[in-house]
Ligand code: PAN
């Protein structure tokens with residue numbers, strides 16, 4: 001575990017890889033197949049099972065006094081009209097906020113709070129700040145990998161349970177462009 005002592009890391013803006021990577025996770029269509037709206041298209045694409053997104057995280061100790069960061073890389077593509085995306089979650093505790101900085105590609109941050117939807121386009125250099133109690137998900141709306149860095153408190157949980165109910169009230173599709 002790291003975090004107590006100072007260190008330097010390096011992110012590759014083209015691949016999203018971290019020099020100091022502790023865990024690299026790959027999420028395929030089969031892992032999140034229930035989340036896409038067009039279930040007929042999902043069935044057609046399951047044999048191919050495309051890689052939807054990857055995450056790169058350093059092994060930072062989950063200490064409430066520490067800052068955490070990581071990289072998400074969403075590959076370009078759609079399932080039907082809906083763009084490739086992350087699962088989407090709420091933070092527990094809900095007061096935990098975080099920031100995203102887009103490194104490359106073009107994406108959309110979808111947020112839902114008190115049944116209100118907010119969509120923010122992200123391009124290289126865009127910083128988005130996810131506030132309290134915001135159910136959030138990111139989409140790749142471009143033709144290249146969409147890569148962003150996240151920074152937040154090191155000690156919190158991701159709550160994915162809202163996805164089992166109605167999920168998001170809106171999605172991001174080619175019609176959003
Ligand atoms: C990010 C996300 C990452 C993957 O690090 O966890 O982009 O998204 P899902 O976890 O929703 O699939 C973040 O928002 N952390 O809080």
Ligand code: ZN
Pocket residue numbers: 089091098136
């Ligand atoms: Zn988050």
